[in-house]
Amino acid sequence: MSDAPIIRKLSLIGLGLLGSSIAHAARRSGQVGTIHGFDASTEHRRIAAEINLVDQVAQTAREAVADADLVILCTPHGALKSLAAEICPHLMQGAILSDVGSVKSAVVTDLSPFVPAHAHLIPGHPIAGTEQSGPRAGFATLFDNRWCILTPPENADKQAVDTLTRFWQALGSNVELMDARHHDLVLAITSHLPHLIAYNIVGTAADLETVTQSEVIKYSAGGFRDFTRIAASDPTMWRDVFLNNREAVLEMLGRFTEDLISLQRAIRWGEGDTLFDLFTRTRAIRRSIIDAGQDSSAPDFGRRPKAD
Amino acid sequence: MSDAPIIRKLSLIGLGLLGSSIAHAARRSGQVGTIHGFDASTEHRRIAAEINLVDQVAQTAREAVADADLVILCTPHGALKSLAAEICPHLMQGAILSDVGSVKSAVVTDLSPFVPAHAHLIPGHPIAGTEQSGPRAGFATLFDNRWCILTPPENADKQAVDTLTRFWQALGSNVELMDARHHDLVLAITSHLPHLIAYNIVGTAADLETVTQSEVIKYSAGGFRDFTRIAASDPTMWRDVFLNNREAVLEMLGRFTEDLISLQRAIRWGEGDTLFDLFTRTRAIRRSIIDAGQDSSAPDFGRRPKAD
Incomplete structure (x- = not known):
């Protein structure tokens, strides 16, 4: 049985950037039997069928999860609860239920009540994405050499965790296990706060x-x-991130603002050394990120404007 | 004389990213006779000579500006005053003195007292750069299709402004004339504040x-x-930007913080609509930037990590 696929039937609920990228990467891996997909948007389902994104586009979520050994919810967080209510009664014996969202504690809180004892809830979060959305945005290499964090509950089935780990590795990811609360704190500073202040300055x-x-x-x-x-x-995905990782985001935001106000004071009083010291310290972190292979050192500000 | 170069002798004081890019672009243009350069760093002068960056590397700034019809100061703002004191007595009749700094009002205040009546101070600011520094960082296409803002004082010599305009156009730029104070306000929001909050979050x-x-x-x-x-x-360049554009930066920073605190409140009270509305509004601005040719629409978050 060494040539059996890791996953016999994969069910993707939500065919946006993440769902469609998983479909491409799963096909590339050769480790997944068949892929069924569903999206609440009729237009997304139409596009998915048109570009042959999955083996079968289902007309309901419930239909898509039947007989699936792995179901991955790839929707904004706000849609999870009602989806869980719909599909959980139809999860097969031993099925793994996972997701790809950027907030993990709330996934356990929101989904656990619906998951039957014979299925395994193992939340996941691939740290990968682009600023684009929809079923046409996905591509097979999105997860290559990127981290995927799984946050299995304490009593999680070891074999199910192992299967999901091997699945993400087959998609190109490096897998890390982490406590859900700690994940939410880490992501609050590495992803949620950066998005919040980017949205904010554009609004300003x-x-x-x-x-x-x-x-x-x-x-x-x-x-x-x-x-x-x-x-x-x-916008929908990010609204849901901030509504569901409130505590960690507020904690990081409080620190950010505190630091910013002190920087503001340094500017007002002409304290050049304070500014210079910070600006030097931040350079070292940039170097570490490049050394860790998490970004390219190519000078990106010089990127070419669109030819027109 | 239609085939006379726009500039007979160009003198670049400071051979970092900007100075070296100007050298490359000026050579490419075929519109500049000879290029002399000076840098306060012995190491930079050595590299400039080694890579044949300019026609002649001078040993002093004073030597570099002799007989130059265009002198461009490409140093952090903090170095301008003492440089001006050194070179201004040696500017030739009709010479144009310019710079490339990100703050413009302070340039006029700091340099005017030194500029002799027979020379023309016309500050400039090419909106182009990368996150890299030094004489090896420059490249000829940096200014292509980028804006270069000139902020001539009210009584500026028309012909000198015209010459400097044609020079930057020959380097690939689109040139815009602007009042120095207004420039500083525009750049405070489009460049200085983004840098400040980026430095700040990395520090946090x-x-x-x-x-x-x-x-x-x-x-x-x-x-x-x-x-x-x-x-x-x-770090040095950016320290000087914040010290010399204090008022405009504090104004923009005040607005940014005000908006951020109100966003914080929306997160605390779970006001999803407030978040969603902002996140939708900001998307439209992104589209306008791409439509204006100021950035590419290629999904950049998916950029490949460094192979190693």
Whole structure:
């Protein structure tokens, strides 16, 4: 049985960027038997069928999960509860139920009540994505060499955790197990807060009276445009992240603001050394990220504008 | 004389990213006679000579500006005053003195007292750069299709402004004339504030006790790494920007913080609509930036990690 696939039937609920990328990567892996998919949007289902994204596009979530040994929910967090209520009664014996969301404690709280004893809830979070959305946005290499964090509950079935680990490794990821609460704290600083302040500065810039919006756009190459890229991420998904990781985000935001106010004071009083020390310290962290293979050292600000 | 170069002798004081890119772009243009360069760093002068960056590497700034019809100061703002004191007595009749700094009002205040009546001070600011520094970082296409803002004083010599305009156009830039104070306000929001908050969040992340620095680095692909790229910019240059554009930066920072606190409140009270509305509004601005050719629409979060 060494050539049996890791997953016999994979069911993807939600065929946006993540769901469609999993479909591509799963096919590439050769480790998944058949892939069934469902999306609440008729348009997404139509596109998925048109581009042959999965082996079968189901007309209901319930239909998609029948007989699946792995079901992955790839929707914004807000949709999870009602989806769980619909599909959980139809999960087969031994099925693994997972997700890809950026918040993990709330997944356990929200889904556990629905999961039958014969199935295994093992939340997951691939740290990968782009600022684009929809079934056409996915691609097979999205997870290559990226981390995927699994947050199995304490009493989780070892074999199910092992299967899900091997599945994500087959998709190209490096897998890490972590406590859900700690995951939420780590992601609050590495992902949620960066998105929040990017959204915020773009909003601030849009509301100015002394600088026109067309000037903001025209001269955005000085740094601002990088924030707009992050602030172009999916609004529903991100609303749900902030509503469901409230505590950790507020904690990190409090620290950020405290530091910013002290920086503001340094600017007001002309304390150049305070500024210089911080700006030097942050350079070292950048170097570590490049050394860890988490970003490229190619100078990206010099990227070419769109030819037109 | 239609085939006379726009500039007969160009003198670049400071051979970092900007100075070296100007040298490359000026050569490419075929519109500049000879290029002389000086850098306060012996090491930079050595590298400039080694890579044949300019026609002649001078041993002093004073020597570099002799007979130059265009002198461009490409140093952090803090170095401008003492440089001006040194070179201004040696500017030739009709010479244009310019710079490339990100703050413009302070340039006029700091340099005007030194500029002789027979020379023309016309500050400039190419909105282009990368997060890298030094004489090896420059490249000829840096200014292509980018804006270069000139902020001539009210009484500026029209012909000198015209010459400097044609020079930057020959380097590939689109040139815009602007009042210095307005420039500083525009750049405060499109460049200075983005850098400040990027530096700040990287500092906040480095100081956490509940999340380790190695976790921050490991899971930085969720948004944080984009901020570290901006926060890797030159510390001296950026210290000087904040010290010399204090008023405009504090104004923009005040608005940013006000907006952020109100967002914080929306998260605390679970006001999903407030979040969703902002996150939708910011998407539209991103689209405008792409439409204006100021960034590419290629999904950049999916960029490949360094192969190693």
